[in-house]
Amino acid sequence: MKPTAEDLLGYLLGALEADEHRRVDRAVSEYPEVQYELARLRERLAPLARLEEVESLSGASGADFPAGLARRACEFVARESRHVPSVAGFGEVSTVVEPPRGLGGEARVAVMSPVSGEFSDRRSWQFQDFIVVSAVVMLAAGILSPAILASCNQMRLAACQDNLRRVGMALFNYAEAHDNRFVPIARTGPLNVAGAYAPVLKAGGFIEEDRVFYCGSAVQNGLYKVQETPSLAVLEEAFRENNQQLAELQSQMGGSYGYSLGHYEQDQYVGPMNLGRSFRVMMADAPSPSLANRNSANHDGQGLNILFEDGSVRHSASASIGFGKESIFLNRNGLVAAGADVHDSVIGASNVSAWLSPHFYQN
Amino acid sequence: MEATVVDLFYQQGRQLRSKEMPVTDEQLLLAYRQTGDRESFAQLVYRYERELYSYLRRYIGDRELAQDAFQGTFLQVHLKCETFDPTRRFKAWLYAIATRQAVDARRRQKPHRTVSLDSPPVGMDEQIAEIMGLLESTEPSPGARLDEAERLVAVRQSLEQLPENLYSIIQLVYFQGMSYKDAASVLEVPVGTVKSRLSLAVSKLAEAWARVDESGS
Numbered sequence: 001m002k003p004t005a006e007d008l009l010g011y012l013l014g015a016l017e018a019d020e021h022r023r024v025d026r027a028v029s030e031y032p033e034v035q036y037e038l039a040r041l042r043e044r045l046a047p048l049a050r051l052e053e054v055e056s057l058s059g060a061s062g063a064d065f066p067a068g069l070a071r072r073a074c075e076f077v078a079r080e081s082r083h084v085p086s087v088a089g090f091g092e093v094s095t096v097v098e099p100p101r102g103l104g105g106e107a108r109v110a111v112m113s114p115v116s117g118e119f120s121d122r123r124s125w126q127f128q129d130f131i132v133v134s135a136v137v138m139l140a141a142g143i144l145s146p147a148i149l150a151s152c153n154q155m156r157l158a159a160c161q162d163n164l165r166r167v168g169m170a171l172f173n174y175a176e177a178h179d180n181r182f183v184p185i186a187r188t189g190p191l192n193v194a195g196a197y198a199p200v201l202k203a204g205g206f207i208e209e210d211r212v213f214y215c216g217s218a219v220q221n222g223l224y225k226v227q228e229t230p231s232l233a234v235l236e237e238a239f240r241e242n243n244q245q246l247a248e249l250q251s252q253m254g255g256s257y258g259y260s261l262g263h264y265e266q267d268q269y270v271g272p273m274n275l276g277r278s279f280r281v282m283m284a285d286a287p288s289p290s291l292a293n294r295n296s297a298n299h300d301g302q303g304l305n306i307l308f309e310d311g312s313v314r315h316s317a318s319a320s321i322g323f324g325k326e327s328i329f330l331n332r333n334g335l336v337a338a339g340a341d342v343h344d345s346v347i348g349a350s351n352v353s354a355w356l357s358p359h360f361y362q363n
Numbered sequence: 364m365e366a367t368v369v370d371l372f373y374q375q376g377r378q379l380r381s382k383e384m385p386v387t388d389e390q391l392l393l394a395y396r397q398t399g400d401r402e403s404f405a406q407l408v409y410r411y412e413r414e415l416y417s418y419l420r421r422y423i424g425d426r427e428l429a430q431d432a433f434q435g436t437f438l439q440v441h442l443k444c445e446t447f448d449p450t451r452r453f454k455a456w457l458y459a460i461a462t463r464q465a466v467d468a469r470r471r472q473k474p475h476r477t478v479s480l481d482s483p484p485v486g487m488d489e490q491i492a493e494i495m496g497l498l499e500s501t502e503p504s505p506g507a508r509l510d511e512a513e514r515l516v517a518v519r520q521s522l523e524q525l526p527e528n529l530y531s532i533i534q535l536v537y538f539q540g541m542s543y544k545d546a547a548s549v550l551e552v553p554v555g556t557v558k559s560r561l562s563l564a565v566s567k568l569a570e571a572w573a574r575v576d577e578s579g580s
Contacts, residue, residue: 006558009565015536015543044569047518048537054497054515055421066430070412074405076434077441277409279402321402 003027008038012045071276071310153217157299157315160215164283164307167213167257170206171197171282172311175274182272182282185262185354190235190246194261195254195350197283202229213255215285215305218298224256247351254350256298258286258329261346261354263339269354270342280309281345287319287329294329295319388453396444407453408437415461422465422534424523428472432464439464455548458541462531462549469527490516514575521571529564536561 003011003024010016011024027034171182183197191200201207211226218224230238230249238246260272260282272282285296285304295318296304303317306328319327326332328347332340338354339346348354388407395403415436419429439460447456494512522533535546536557543561547554 006562009562010543010558013536014540015546015561017542017544041565044565045537047514047572048522048533048568051515051518051522052538054494065413065416066426069416069430069433070405070408072430073408073412073434073437074401077404077438078401080438081441277405279405 001027002031002034005037005041008034008041012038012041068276075310075312153299153302156215156217156220157305160217160285160298161305161313161315163212163215164257164305164313165311167197167201167207167283168307168311168313170201172274174201174204174206180274182260182274184271185259190239190250191232192353193250193254193350194259194348194352194354195250195252197259198229198253198255198350199232199235203232210255213257215256215298217300218256218285221297221300223297226255227252229253229255251349251351254286256286258284258347258349258352261331261338261348261352263342263344263346265342269338271354274309277309280343281306281321281328281347282309283307284319284328284347286349287347293319293327388457389449392440392444392447392453393449396447404437404441407440411457415457418458418534418539419461419465419468421538422462422531423468423472425468425472428468432461432468435464436461452545452548455545458535458539458549459551462535466527466531487516487520490519517575518568518572521568521575524571525564525567529560529567532557532560533564533568 007016007020007024011021011028014021016024028038175182183200185194185196186192198207198213202210207213210229213229214224214226219226230253235246235249235253238249262269262271262273264270284306285298287294288297291297291301295301298304303315304319305313305315306321307313319329321328326344328345329336331337331346332344336348336352337346386406388410391403391407394400395407416429416433419432419436420426423429423432436457440457443460447453491509491512494515495508498508498511522530525533531550532546535541535549536543541549543554543557547557550557
């Protein structure tokens with residue numbers, strides 16, 4: 001059976017299914033009139049082909065691709081979904097609390113009854129009033145103390161997030177001046193550990209205060225003590241002398257945060273770099289080898305704060321995040337080492353090297 | 364020689380998980396729907412970033428509006444992911460949403476694109492200048508460049524003036540290279556309808572171009 005004009009059009013544009021394509025292919029080789037019809041169709045489409053060819057020289061075909069479009073789309077969805085949540089993913093970040101609406105859509109406002117004339121006329125408190133007030137105060141204290149505690153935790157969590165944001169900003173500024181690459185982890189020398197980011201940022205004037213490298217909760221819990229970030233000269237000297245001091249400096253210099261160990265790509269190590277990906281982890285509260293899943297102890301085991309490559313900081317209940325719930329403190333092969341590929345984010349504590357080194361160990 | 368992590372993978376005969384377990388679009392969307400995992404959602408956005416933007420850019424013909432439509436598309440993916448039918452391909456569902464966004468964008472833009480039969484369309488000179496600039500490297504003669512640019516602008520405008528149902532078929536099948544079956548799935552019409560609409564669109568374009576050629580000669 002000879003193919004129809006629609007089949008021939010589909011054949012020319014590669015729009016047919018495999019079996020249809022084979023059938024038209026046979027017909028084209030068998031019938032000269034089909035070949036003629038095909039040539040006629042090709043001629044009809046020539047202006048469109050020419051337009052496509054010329055437009056491909058410009059941006060109309062997408063060559064003028066706007067940088068960071070996916071990241072902005074994710075941010076847009078996160079922003080918009082605060083108002084119209086669908087699944088938990090973006091809806092859960094909701095910070096906008098709309099007042100409940102009445103049937104007519106108007107905000108419900110509680111209307112207080114006027115104080116009775118009898119009560120307002122009384123000039124002085126009686127004994128029963130003191131009893132009632134004391135009971136109310138005690139009840140309120142009982143109810144509010146966990147809330148006050150929770151509020152303090154929230155404040156400490158927010159302060160920690162603020163620190164991570166500041167370090168993130170410093171890293172972005174550093175990357176801007178270094179071809180989109182964040183502070184690298186050197187292969188050898190005193191800066192061959194994750195904590196290298198802190199002395200480099202401080203030496204470059206990207207961060208001035210040492211306390212920014214420390215989570216307030218971790219300091220308050222006694223896990224860390226705010227120390228002066230060592231200068232590059234001090235680190236070099238310790239490295240030359242190859243003494244115990246270098247190991248101490250390396251374990252302290254990254255503060256209470258962990259830093260990206262980079263990843264491997266076709267057998268080549270790639271240091272941390274800025275591609276603005278909202279799902280790639282850049283820093284986080286440092287891991288604790290004593291907790292399950294190497295979760296961070298900075299917030300009493302109550303989750304951790306994570307800085308993502310797009311600059312956002314989010315709290316997570318666990319170090320296992322994302323599709324497949326992989327730990328951010330181990331690579332895909334369960335190792336404390338650089339990521340196995342570009343999608344594998346791994347965060348190392350201050351003294352952890354991205355390379356296989358004396359610091360390397362298997363969990 | 365110092366061993367690398369990759370050496371270790373090979374020593375242990377391990378394969379990277381990403382190589383042995385590719386995650387499909389549908390799996391990512393379902394994971395997002397079930398757990399609200401943002402990374403799954405972000406992966407989908409990144410996977411389709413260039414392809415979908417390119418589609419919207421060409422469909423709408425405006426860079427800014429295409430970006431808006433791209434964001435709008437993924438907002439709809441988020442809002443409507445509960446309605447996604449797992450037996451359907453995610454790509455078709457995504458393009459269906461994107462096409463609706465593009466149609467809306469073109470509709471909003473329409474007053475600015477109105478073409479009068481008596482006067483040249485708004486922005487025609489700019490379009491001719493733009494195409495002449497593109498032809499500079501391939502066509503040395505300014506006169507020939509102008510003729511070619513005018514002709515191509517006319518081609519572009521005849522395309523833009525197609526009814527929406529024919530225009531979308533051209534965009535999906537001709538420019539995006541979709542099969543009849545995939546285009547039918549995107550537009551939620553039978554395959555036969557896609558075939559006949561494409562054929563009609565090509566005939567209409569051929570007629571329009573023939574008129575341009577007549578008026579030019």
